[in-house]
Amino acid sequence: MLEAIDLECVRGDRTLFRGVSFTLRGGDLLRIAGANGTGKTSLLRMVCGLLTPAAGQILWNGVRIGELDDEYHADLVYVGHLNAVKDELNAVENVLIAGRLAGLSPAPQEVTGALRDFGLGGYEHLPCKLLSQGQRRRVALTRLRLSVPRSLWVLDEPFTALDTAGVNLTRSMIEAHLACGNIALLTTHQEVDVAATSTHTIQLDS
Amino acid sequence: MNPSLSFVARSVLSRDLLLALRNKSDVANTLLFFVIVVSLFPLGVGPEPALLRTIAPGVVWVAALLASMLALARLFAADYADGTLEQFVLAPQPLGVLVAAKVLAHWLVSGFPLVLMAPVLGLQFGLRADELLVLVASLLLGTPVLSLLGAVGAALTLGLRGSGVLVPLIVLPLCIPVLIFGAGAVEATASGLGAKAHLSLLGAFLLLALFFTPWAAAVAIRISLE
Numbered sequence: 001m002l003e004a005i006d007l008e009c010v011r012g013d014r015t016l017f018r019g020v021s022f023t024l025r026g027g028d029l030l031r032i033a034g035a036n037g038t039g040k041t042s043l044l045r046m047v048c049g050l051l052t053p054a055a056g057q058i059l060w061n062g063v064r065i066g067e068l069d070d071e072y073h074a075d076l077v078y079v080g081h082l083n084a085v086k087d088e089l090n091a092v093e094n095v096l097i098a099g100r101l102a103g104l105s106p107a108p109q110e111v112t113g114a115l116r117d118f119g120l121g122g123y124e125h126l127p128c129k130l131l132s133q134g135q136r137r138r139v140a141l142t143r144l145r146l147s148v149p150r151s152l153w154v155l156d157e158p159f160t161a162l163d164t165a166g167v168n169l170t171r172s173m174i175e176a177h178l179a180c181g182n183i184a185l186l187t188t189h190q191e192v193d194v195a196a197t198s199t200h201t202i203q204l205d206s
Numbered sequence: 207m208n209p210s211l212s213f214v215a216r217s218v219l220s221r222d223l224l225l226a227l228r229n230k231s232d233v234a235n236t237l238l239f240f241v242i243v244v245s246l247f248p249l250g251v252g253p254e255p256a257l258l259r260t261i262a263p264g265v266v267w268v269a270a271l272l273a274s275m276l277a278l279a280r281l282f283a284a285d286y287a288d289g290t291l292e293q294f295v296l297a298p299q300p301l302g303v304l305v306a307a308k309v310l311a312h313w314l315v316s317g318f319p320l321v322l323m324a325p326v327l328g329l330q331f332g333l334r335a336d337e338l339l340v341l342v343a344s345l346l347l348g349t350p351v352l353s354l355l356g357a358v359g360a361a362l363t364l365g366l367r368g369s370g371v372l373v374p375l376i377v378l379p380l381c382i383p384v385l386i387f388g389a390g391a392v393e394a395t396a397s398g399l400g401a402k403a404h405l406s407l408l409g410a411f412l413l414l415a416l417f418f419t420p421w422a423a424a425v426a427i428r429i430s431l432e
Contacts, residue, residue, distance in 0.1 A: 048296060051432055074298035082289025088228040089221075100217040103298040127228075 001025050001061055002047070002152060002183055008055035009042045016042055017204050018055070026151075026181035029174075029196035031188070034204030040187040041081060043204070044156050047185060048078045060152075074103055078154045083140040087129035091115050091139045094128060099146045106146045114145040118169060133161040144173055153177055155186040167192060214299050215307040222311030225284075232280060237319045240273040244327045255332050262331035263341065263392035267385055270320050270345060271352060275374045277316035278356040281308065282427070286364045295431060301424035309357045309420065317349035333392075340395045340405070347408040348388040354415040355380045361426035384411055 001024065008018040016039030024030055032040045045051040047058060049065050049072065058065050065072045085094050092111050099106040106114075115124050118138045128136055141158060153174070159167050171194055174184050178196045186194075226233055247265045248258055285291040294304050324345050325338045333341065359377035363369035391404035 050292060050295060070298045070300065073296050076296060078292065078296050080289050080292055082287075082292070084289040084293045086225065086284075086288065086290065088225055093221075093224070097217060097221045098293060100214055101293055101297045101299075101304075103214070105213070 001059075003059040003062075004047070004056065005059070006056035007043070007046060007053045007058070009039050009046065009051075010054040011039075011042065015054075020056075020202060020204075022200055022202060024183045024185075024200065026183065027178055027197040028183055028200060029178055029194055029198070030183075030185045030200045030202065031194075032185065032202050032204065033187070034202075038204040040204060041156055043202075044078075044080075044154050044185060044187065048076060048154055049073075050078075075150055076152045076154065077102065077144060077150045079140055079143065079156065079158060081156045081160070083136050085128050085136050085139050088127060090125045090127055091120055091131070091142075092124045094139055095142050095146065098143050102143070102146075102150075104146055110146070111142075114142050115139070117145065118142050119165060134163055134166060137161045138166055141170055141173075144170075144177075151182045153182070153184040153186075155184065157187055157189070159188050159190045159192055211299055211303060214297070215303050218304050218307040219311050222308055223314065226311070226315040232277075233315045233319070236273050236277045236316045237323060239276055240269050240320050241323060241327065243269040243272065245330065248330050258331040259333060259396065262328060262333050262337075263389040263396075265331070266324055266327060266341060267345075267348075267389040270324070270349060270388075271378075271381055271385055273320060274317055274349060274352040274356060275377065277312070278353075278360045278373050278377070279370050281312050281353075281357060281360045282364055283360075283369075286430070291364075291427060292431060295428060301427065302420040305357065305361075305423045305427070306416075306420040309353050309423075312357075313350050313353040317353050320349060321345045334396075337392055337395050340401045341392050343405055344388040344391040344401070344408060347405060347412050348384045351384050351408070351411045351415045352381055354419040355384075357423040358419050358426055361423040361430060364427065364430035384408065387411075 003023045005021050007020040009016040020043065022030060032043055034040050042051055046053050060068055060072050084098065092108060095111045095115065096106060096108065112124055120135060120138055123131060123135060128139060137160065144153065158170050162170065171192055175195050178184055244266055251257060282291060295301055297304065321342060324341055328338045328341050356373065356377050359373040362376065363372045366372060387404045387407050391401040394404055395401045
């Protein structure tokens with residue numbers, strides 16, 4: 001269970017939002033909406049523990065995330081708006097190292113399979129600098145497929161740069177994740193209907 | 207099934223070495239800078255053997271120090287720019303260990319080549335065999351300290367404009383003792399005093415830096431990412 005209590009975000013001397021609270025249980029999806037610059041990414045980074053809230057706290061299963069630290073990170077996958085994909089490495093190498101960093105030990109065949117499922121068959125061994133923006137996004141999202149046991153997915157604009165097929169694949173992956181009783185948070189500007197037992201929406205406005 | 211900490215550290219190390227292998231020009235730049243600076247001195251100062259032997263330790267050490275400062279900008283910058291550093295912070299392993307693995311990889315491609323090159327350059331200055339040996343030993347102990355201290359500076363200045371100038375400003379004062387004892391070790395050998403004390407002190411610096419700087423750099427990274 002993920003709880004956020006009265007979060008406040010201050011960037012520079014501007015208060016982006018205050019009083020944001022939510023409680024998410026297994027199977028819940030939280031969708032964060034709002035115009036550009038209203039703090040959607042900041043909120044997601046707070047939930048990951050990358051950003052310290054100016055006020056309020058975030059609890060994972062009742063414990064502050066700062067106290068859990070690595071234990072919390074072992075339950076979390078974050079796909080930010082930066083892809084964390086290295087131009088010089090190929091897709092397999094990128095996903096392998098990302099998986100290992102995340103504390104998983106995927107086999108190379110497993111990674112190749114996951115990349116094929118994501119429509120990157122034939123591109124696995126090309127340096128990622130030769131891939132298009134959408135293909136790189138797919139490489140970044142392939143991490144999710146390896147991170148099946150992770151119970152909290154935090155996705156910042158997962159659908160950007162993806163084509164319709166990519167959006168559908170990502171959506172069905174998120175739906176499968178939620179159907180297993182896990183939690184997902186996402187921001188998106190696209191109208192993508194992700195089926196969930198219950199969908200919460202937070203509207204951030206300046 | 208979770209991989210062990212050493213496995214993750216090793217995969218970070220091998221990833222960084224692989225990246226260096228695919229960006230060979232970056233690695234060559236540091237080494238080339240070192241070779242050029244050191245080689246210019248005999249040409250500029252003149253072929254006076256006694257003078258060259260006197261300035262050799264200082265010249266090689268200053269050049270090594272500047273070359274490692276030059277390489278520092280690359281340590282975290284690329285990982286910061288493409289979001290990989292966020293994933294490092296979110297990895298369920300202690301960030302300090304991952305940082306240590308990165309610094310080791312960085313030293314292997316930017317510091318270790320300098321150590322290997324130093325005896326060849328020392329020959330230009332007419333250093334004796336025992337002096338060359340001490341020069342290599344002092345660089346072997348000293349250059350990792352420079353990389354470790356530099357990691358803290360590089361982490362503190364992530365995402366800042368003009369960090370290329372800022373890092374040396376922060377790190378150089380801390381590197382001065384390494385420079386003094388590194389160059390001093392060779393001078394002490396030349397004057398027949400023996401370099402044991404100098405090398406022991408360099409070893410002590412290395413141990414201290416190994417123990418403290420990865421954690422300091424880890425904290426600095428967390429701050430820079432906020």
